[in-house]
Amino acid sequence: MKINGTPYRTIWPTAGNQAVEIIDQTKLPHIFATLRLENMRDTERAIRDMQVRGAPLIGVTAAYGVALAMRGNASDAALAEACSVLLASRPTAVNLRWGVEKMRALLTPLPERERAAAAWKEAARIADEDVAINAAIGKHGSEIIRASYQNKDGQRKNSTVNILTHCNAGWLATVDWGTALAPVYTAFDAGIPLHVWVDETRPRNQGASLTAWELGQHGVPHTVIADNTGGHLMQHGMVDMAIVGTDRVTARGDVCNKIGTYLKALAAHDNGVPFYVALPTPTIDWTLQDGVKDIPIEERTPEEVTHISGWCEDGQVRSVLLTPVNSRAANYSFDVTPARLVTGLITERGVVAADAEGMRALAI
Amino acid sequence: MKINGTPYRTIWPTAGNQAVEIIDQTKLPHIFATLRLENMRDTERAIRDMQVRGAPLIGVTAAYGVALAMRGNASDAALAEACSVLLASRPTAVNLRWGVEKMRALLTPLPERERAAAAWKEAARIADEDVAINAAIGKHGSEIIRASYQNKDGQRKNSTVNILTHCNAGWLATVDWGTALAPVYTAFDAGIPLHVWVDETRPRNQGASLTAWELGQHGVPHTVIADNTGGHLMQHGMVDMAIVGTDRVTARGDVCNKIGTYLKALAAHDNGVPFYVALPTPTIDWTLQDGVKDIPIEERTPEEVTHISGWCEDGQVRSVLLTPVNSRAANYSFDVTPARLVTGLITERGVVAADAEGMRALAI
Numbered sequence: 001m002k003i004n005g006t007p008y009r010t011i012w013p014t015a016g017n018q019a020v021e022i023i024d025q026t027k028l029p030h031i032f033a034t035l036r037l038e039n040m041r042d043t044e045r046a047i048r049d050m051q052v053r054g055a056p057l058i059g060v061t062a063a064y065g066v067a068l069a070m071r072g073n074a075s076d077a078a079l080a081e082a083c084s085v086l087l088a089s090r091p092t093a094v095n096l097r098w099g100v101e102k103m104r105a106l107l108t109p110l111p112e113r114e115r116a117a118a119a120w121k122e123a124a125r126i127a128d129e130d131v132a133i134n135a136a137i138g139k140h141g142s143e144i145i146r147a148s149y150q151n152k153d154g155q156r157k158n159s160t161v162n163i164l165t166h167c168n169a170g171w172l173a174t175v176d177w178g179t180a181l182a183p184v185y186t187a188f189d190a191g192i193p194l195h196v197w198v199d200e201t202r203p204r205n206q207g208a209s210l211t212a213w214e215l216g217q218h219g220v221p222h223t224v225i226a227d228n229t230g231g232h233l234m235q236h237g238m239v240d241m242a243i244v245g246t247d248r249v250t251a252r253g254d255v256c257n258k259i260g261t262y263l264k265a266l267a268a269h270d271n272g273v274p275f276y277v278a279l280p281t282p283t284i285d286w287t288l289q290d291g292v293k294d295i296p297i298e299e300r301t302p303e304e305v306t307h308i309s310g311w312c313e314d315g316q317v318r319s320v321l322l323t324p325v326n327s328r329a330a331n332y333s334f335d336v337t338p339a340r341l342v343t344g345l346i347t348e349r350g351v352v353a354a355d356a357e358g359m360r361a362l363a364i
Numbered sequence: 365m366k367i368n369g370t371p372y373r374t375i376w377p378t379a380g381n382q383a384v385e386i387i388d389q390t391k392l393p394h395i396f397a398t399l400r401l402e403n404m405r406d407t408e409r410a411i412r413d414m415q416v417r418g419a420p421l422i423g424v425t426a427a428y429g430v431a432l433a434m435r436g437n438a439s440d441a442a443l444a445e446a447c448s449v450l451l452a453s454r455p456t457a458v459n460l461r462w463g464v465e466k467m468r469a470l471l472t473p474l475p476e477r478e479r480a481a482a483a484w485k486e487a488a489r490i491a492d493e494d495v496a497i498n499a500a501i502g503k504h505g506s507e508i509i510r511a512s513y514q515n516k517d518g519q520r521k522n523s524t525v526n527i528l529t530h531c532n533a534g535w536l537a538t539v540d541w542g543t544a545l546a547p548v549y550t551a552f553d554a555g556i557p558l559h560v561w562v563d564e565t566r567p568r569n570q571g572a573s574l575t576a577w578e579l580g581q582h583g584v585p586h587t588v589i590a591d592n593t594g595g596h597l598m599q600h601g602m603v604d605m606a607i608v609g610t611d612r613v614t615a616r617g618d619v620c621n622k623i624g625t626y627l628k629a630l631a632a633h634d635n636g637v638p639f640y641v642a643l644p645t646p647t648i649d650w651t652l653q654d655g656v657k658d659i660p661i662e663e664r665t666p667e668e669v670t671h672i673s674g675w676c677e678d679g680q681v682r683s684v685l686l687t688p689v690n691s692r693a694a695n696y697s698f699d700v701t702p703a704r705l706v707t708g709l710i711t712e713r714g715v716v717a718a719d720a721e722g723m724r725a726l727a728i
Binding site: 029030198200201202203205208209212213215216222223224225226227228229230231232233235236258259260262263264266267270292297305306307308309310311312313317318319320321322323324325326327328329330331332334335336 | 393394562564565566567569572573576577579580586587588589590591592593594595596597599600622623624626627628630631634656661669670671672673674675676677681682683684685686687688690691692693694695696698699700
């Protein structure tokens with residue numbers, strides 16, 4: 001999508017395919033900076049330190065990481081090491097495993113001398129495939145937004161479609177378009193008047209820093225709110241639908257996403273507001289059923305709760321302590337929204353209900 | 365309750381009754397400082413700038429404000445002006461109106477020369493009454509905590525009682541004891557092992573800054589969490605009950621409290637976790653029924669969402685910008701939890717259900 005009028009992706013090969021470049025997402029929204037990743041360890045660090053984040057982008061970055069590893073040494077041992085290092089960089093994201101295993105499966109049978117070129121080509125193909133998948137999610141999801149704006153005869157029934165989103169499942173979380181925000185961009189570019197309520201998404205504030213930034217750069221009207229606010233807005237008819245992304249969906253449609261998603265789904269359900277989850281189908285983990293019981297929830301450092309960083313009046317990005325020095329904090333990164341609270345899953349193959357029938361349609 | 369081992373109230377007259385002193389709550393948790401209020405305008409500013417906050421403490425501070433006004437000029441005009449200025453300092457709190465009107469009713473029939481002494485005595489009496497009411501809330505509420513810890517025969521059935529709270533309805537919000545935290549302190553002082561999950565409570569972070577601080581000073585085990593976390597904890601059996609305060613309860617038991625309370629009540633309901641609201645009965649506004657429709661919700665400055673302040677490594681308390689420069693923010697301060705989601709109201713007169721029968725019992 002656009003940054004200050006110029007089209008960008010979140011990851012791209014340098015001229016001559018010597019390295020890949022990314023947007024350093026830890027610096028947003030205050031500083032827009034790109035970063036050059038020269039080797040596999042650079043990609044592992046970028047994933048671990050969340051300079052790239054978002055399930056699809058992590059998968060693509062890992063694929064490029066394998067490709068970078070193959071340039072210097074394409075032995076079986078080097079391939080095994082690259083896969084193992086990259087798989088350990090973030091524990092929860094199923095797309096990370098998917099991207100790495102896809103590379104391993106492709107490269108293992110090839111002779112060493114062919115691996116580097118094949119790996120690079122495959123990583124680029126995975127990136128392009130992500131863009132195509134998200135564009136398709138955008139197309140299907142935008143029809144839901146259009147249906148909220150006008151009826152089938154094209155007559156207007158809503159002056160502005162208000163959409164609530166949580167965390168960042170925008171184009172910054174993918175290679176382009178995003179998952180939850182792909183329908184928003186598609187509908188916006190088609191001229192449908194809309195406005196996005198952006199949950200700030202504590203503790204890492206990906207909503208306030210990333211979602212607000214990318215919507216603003218593309219020109220989409222939006223308002224940042226504290227995570228506590230969505231229920232009140234829904235009680236007062238100020239939200240027409242919620243659309244969120246996901247890190248993992250179980251075979252029965254339970255949705256693991258950023259901590260706090262479950263609370264918004266409860267509020268949507270209590271107020272008759274449609275609650276959609278946008279995802280590429282590889283996000284579905286067919287080995288799991290009961291998400292609340294079966295999905296391990298990543299615990300991150302308490303410092304993400306006790307501290308926050310932002311732009312200080314003196315022009316520095318500074319971290320400040322929010323809590324008493326001796327108070328403990330806990331930092332659970334994800335929660336699970338049971339399928340019963342989800343109105344529909346927006347996928348590249350169309351929109352399905354989060355129930356047995358809908359999941360069967362995606363399993364075929 | 366205790367600060368570093370020493371008993372405190374949140375507001376107290378100076379020796380000789382020349383002024384009142386308060387704890388400057390805007391400086392917590394980083395700096396403990398007290399502030400001397402010399403006149404009515406000082407008290408108005410302390411309420412408006414939230415150096416004192418919490419419905420009961422606002423009411424008592426306003427009463428002292430009227431008393432301070434009467435010292436210099438006890439005319440009808442001065443009384444009317446003091447009441448009018450103080451009533452305008454915070455729009456939502458029903459206790460503010462209650463405290464001011466109580467003073468007006470007492471002072472109006474008195475001769476001018478008697479007003480100053482009577483006002484001072486009445487303000488002190490209102491403060492003592494608040495302490496007594498909260499101690500009674502603590503006693504009744506602690507029985508609920510005890511019942512979670514052991515059965516009627518005194519046999520242990522829970523190793524630690526985990527209580528979730530939102531915002532600050534602790535002793536800092538009252539003169540002493542608190543409302544939501546009065547049961548916690550009472551149970552803790554009685555030796556019941558407990559632990560409090562403290563919602564940080566964005567945007568003003570009263571949980572992270574005030575609740576965590578006062579629990580820590582009194583020695584109560586607690587953990588600060590992002591507001592997004594409570595649903596996940598409840599899904600996993602990590603919360604035995606929620607207890608929150610309230611700024612206003614309608615005649616049918618709908619509860620207006622800090623924004624985000626409704627989301628926690630939904631999660632409690634979805635997981636069978638008891639959800640209690642602690643309040644002095646003057647918090648009930650018998651003129652209102654449907655809280656969602658009828659209670660006006662204060663909107664505060666967007667800067668509370670876009671900025672946050674904390675303790676910086678350089679030893680300064682600094683404000684940092686969290687959002688992109690051009691992104692809008694909205695800041696609704698309260699939401700309304702429908703009575704159907706409330707397990708019980710803990711009052712100075714006992715615990716009642718938030719239903720027609722329970723409310724009738726409190727109306728008598």
